[in-house]
Amino acid sequence: MPLYDYKCDACATRFEVNHPMAAPPVRVCPECGEHKVRKILSTGGIQIRSSGSRQSAPPPPACATGGCAGGMCGMG
Numbered sequence: 001m002p003l004y005d006y007k008c009d010a011c012a013t014r015f016e017v018n019h020p021m022a023a024p025p026v027r028v029c030p031e032c033g034e035h036k037v038r039k040i041l042s043t044g045g046i047q048i049r050s051s052g053s054r055q056s057a058p059p060p061p062a063c064a065t066g067g068c069a070g071g072m073c074g075m076g
């Protein structure tokens with residue numbers, strides 16, 4: 001879940017919120033309750049994974065693991 005940095009313009013409180021990307025952003029300051037919260041760029045809290053690191057090995061075929069006992073793959 002992404003970590004977002006927020007800052008309240010009313011009381012200068014800075015806080016971080018974990019919420020899904022699809023969730024609406026925080027609008028109300030948890031400290032003073034003012035609707036002056038704005039999202040700021042995090043300087044170090046967000047870890048961005050490179051998209052190239054997502055490698056999922058395909059599952060082995062059923063006949064290689066002894067899973068096709070019924071000869072469904074045509075190799076048995």
Ligand SMILES: [Zn+2]
Nearest residue numbers: 008011029032
């Ligand atoms: Zn505030």
